[in-house]
Amino acid sequence: MRRAFLFLLLVIAACTPSDERTELRIQRFFGACDADYGGRTDIAAAEGECGIMTSIINAFEAENPDIRVNRNVVFWPGYDQLTAQLAANDAPDLVTMHGSVISDYQARDLLLPLGDAMAEQGINTADFTDAARRAVEIDGQLWGLPIDTWAPLWHINMNLFREAGLVEEGEPILPTNKEELFAQAEQFRQRTGKPYFVQATANEYASFTRNFYTFIYQQGSSPYTEDGRANFTTPEAAEALSLFREIYERDMTTKNQDYSASVSGFLNGQGGVYLVGTWMVGTFEQASKETGHALESGYTVYPYPQLYGRNVTYADGHNWVMPADPSRTPEEREAALRFLEFFAEQNVHWSRTGHLPVFQETIDSADWLALPHRENLAPLAANAQPLPKSIRRQFPIETIVGQESAAAVTGAKPVDQTLADMERRINTILDNL
Amino acid sequence: MTDTLSVETASIPKVKRRKAVDWDGYLFIAPYLALFLLMIVTPLLIGVWLSFTKGDLFGVERFVGFENFARLAGDPIFREVVWNTLYFVVLTVPTLTILGLALALALNFQTRWAAVLRTIFFSSTVLSVTVVTLVWRLVFLPDGGLLGEISEALGQTPVAWLNDPQLAMPAIAITTIWWCLGLPMVLYLAALQQVPRELYEAAALDGAGRWRTLWSITLPAVRRTTMIVIVIEIILQFQLFGQPQLMTLGGPNNATRPIVLFIYETGWRQWELGYAAAAAQVLFAMIMVAAMAQYFVSSRKEEA
Structure with a gap:
């Protein structure tokens, strides 16, 4: 009986197709809305933080068939869970993090600097607004990709x-x-x-x-x-x-x-x-x-x-950061950077949430200014004042x-x-x- | 003579050598003992060790001796949370005990209605703290909440229960009593069903009234249960956390911040694990003293 059971297990295991794709573990807040957006990839048609974020991740996975995205939606803001994960060496590849929180994790060597890697990936980090740059910059290094600035x-x-x-x-x-x-x-x-x-x-x-x-x-x-x-x-x-x-x-x-x-x-x-x-x-x-x-x-x-x-x-802002993880493979790191590049390209879509874009080019664009009330909010890109990173x-x-x-x-x-x-x-x- | 001695010696049965240790018994308790040591004693000892250190979840920085305890003693917020916790225990434990007994007495009948009501009163206990606090927030909200609507219907200004430093803790106590009443009620019901019927029959023959019967028969008969209920409730209510976390976030003006919330905020939000562990040791000592005091007082009364 026992042998038969083991044999059955082996047969089932052999029949399961192996997934050769690189796994990208993304952990985020902004809520869960799979019932409405679970399979949707049309970013332009999505509404709200959750809908747009879910659609962006779905679209990325659809456009990158060699990457399988493992999504983990956490209850806002999710830092207790992240801290426990990092303490247990179970770091995701990318995590959403407020700019006001980055220095806590960075000071304990729990995050990786991303400035050079993002530039190599083609992300125009020089175009970050002042508020967005201040959210992720510590000691001259960039520790994440700004998602938005909010005030x-x-x-x-x-x-x-x-x-x-x-x-x-x-x-x-x-x-x-x-x-x-x-x-x-x-x-x-x-x-x-x-x-x-x-x-x-x-x-x-x-x-x-x-x-x-x-x-x-x-x-x-x-x-x-x-x-x-x-x-x-x-x-x-x-x-x-x-x-x-x-x-x-x-x-x-x-x-x-x-x-x-x-x-x-x-x-x-x-x-x-x-x-x-x-x-x-x-x-x-x-x-x-x-x-x-x-x-x-x-x-x-x-x-x-x-x-x-x-x-x-x-002001404060949301950002993508990459927790340090010695077991992360070069393929997983590359997948994460490709996601950041893809996300940066969707900045104008994300700004439909009401949050301020992080690229000056987007703020100056006709697309963004055409959104309701955005002309009123544009001065925030210069007026937004986060707390200093030393705090x-x-x-x-x-x-x-x-x-x-x-x-x-x-x-x-x-x-x-x-x-x-x-x-x-x-x-x-x-x-x- | 020699023969006699040898016969006598031969007739004395050999004393069976006693085993040094009877391992059979230990084998029976070994699985639980292993779990107990691993899951209870080890974390307890690690907690005690952490309370003498400075560090966060990613490692201990250094040994600081009694520094964390000295800091706690001088921390006005910690003194406030200790007071809040004691105040909450005083509000809830006697009420739960008395109401639990009263309900058990009222529902200790073999009728269908008594069974239905017992189920209803116990059902709140199975709800999660999230559901309970959600329901009671909707009751206490002055703007559209149940009590607010009633007040307005009566022409009164709604009271902001959860936003008033004087009323917030009583509001949390009411929520907790509603939530936790099932357990003492069930314990008392079990105890009441153990009281011999003959005692009540004898009392009735002696012409004892209801109060006399309650005072002289029922209450002495459930004394041990009362002790258990009080000790259990002291241990439970000292660990207040979910209700203020979900209903008031410890406010207004720290009026509902209990020790466990302080421990959580200090350890997880402020990343001061050593300081949080020290506060946890103080809580442990407080629960131990309160539970033991109740135990000794009850035991003495029983002996007297």
Whole structure:
């Protein structure tokens, strides 16, 4: 019986055709949508982050019959899983990674530099935008292929703006300083009966951090010193928190909404300006084309207005990186580089997600500028301000900054104490790297 | 004389030599013992070792002695998470014990309805933490949540349960009690069914009322189960993690961050494995002390 079973196993094994193709292991976030895009290779017809990413990978596999792509979709952001994989010597060939996280893995020799290899592959790395280059460059080396740059934006309900008398020649009237912001928000409330802002303030902390960093930078200051220490006990940091404290206190924003509630709140016309990133441009644009929708023919989007001395917005970006793996064969490495080349060629398609392209040539192209609202967003390529690469552990730091900021904004803690606590907690992390 | 002695000697049965070690018994427990040593004791010891080091998941950098523990003692966030954890245990363990007993008493009948209700009350226990927290977030959300809608229907302003530092932990405790009530109820039901019927019959003959019967017969009879329920719940609730991770992310203003979430964030997000391991040892000690204290108090009462 046992022999018969073993014989059967051998027969089955012999009958299975061996796959001679090179295996390329790609690990990414952006969600899973195989039900809709599992077999689709038409990139131009795909919509949304997941759809476009899935279609790009499918198209690459279809065009490269010698490569078999092993896809691993991780729950956002997937760094716990990646860390465990790297600790267990089970590295994928390519992984999606935020620019703010790259330095953590690079500092532990867990990533491979890709600048020369990408140039040899024909990727025009010299054409990276400033923001894209800063996302992947450490010590003069490029540690990945930038996928996009994202930044928080002012998504605007133009229908409510019109009702509030804040539209001039078809364009929204945006504030140019704090006093104007409060005056316009008061006017908005009086005429529409709704708050000026829609924000996710419950169980969601990243937006607090993005606002805090943006308005520190706009005042010409920096949240971190030259030598990489947190520097929050400054008048500029206090001003950035106080701005949002006042917005909250004066009921100029929706309150107690988590992320999904705030998205549906904006879609349902609960407020005029939604503070969220580039990734929602496509969703809101789509909603504006629906008849009877609160955003029907009434959606536009702009970078954060300049309320202080400098016109900058805090930004981050997604990138492809290659984890170090001594067991990776030259064929697997070549397959990975071919994928990067293919992906770089699809940059304009990826930018339909709402994220900013990483090649200046794409930003200047008619194709990209023809996409809705992209002319408004183009200045971000120069104005986007990521944190310096010398600041490591940006991901956990972002959570701490967000949680502490939320406490100050909602009035649970005084601003000065918040800033002191925030600075102490973050410097403790940075002291123990 | 010699013959007699030799006969006597011959008649004494030889004492069978005892085996030095009885290996048969050990063979029976060997599979479990091997797993226990490999999966429980070894990680425990590695955890203790890590708590005296500085390092991340990719390697130990150096031995730091008690530095991590000293840092924990001076870390205001850690003190806050210890307090949060104790507060949560106080909110949940007595409630789970009392409610578990009350439900068991109410449903300890051989009727169809009692069986249906027992199943319903136990069914929440089999749900995953993801489902439980998703459901309860929809209950607590002030904007469109169940409680929010009820408040608005009554003309009241909805309460932001999960966004209020005073209410967030009680909200998580309510969620947890709803989720975990099945186990104590089942344990009490098992205990109640062991109480001899004759005792109740004797009490009835003596004219004892319901409260007198509960106080003098039922409660003493389920004392050992109470001890087990409390020890199990102390061990479980000290390890609070999934509910705040999914419902509040430890906020607002750190009000719901428990020790396990602190350990996870420190070890995995901040890559400070040694510091996280030290916090884990403190948690281990806290659970051990609380469970042992309960055990000794209950044992003494029983002896008295």
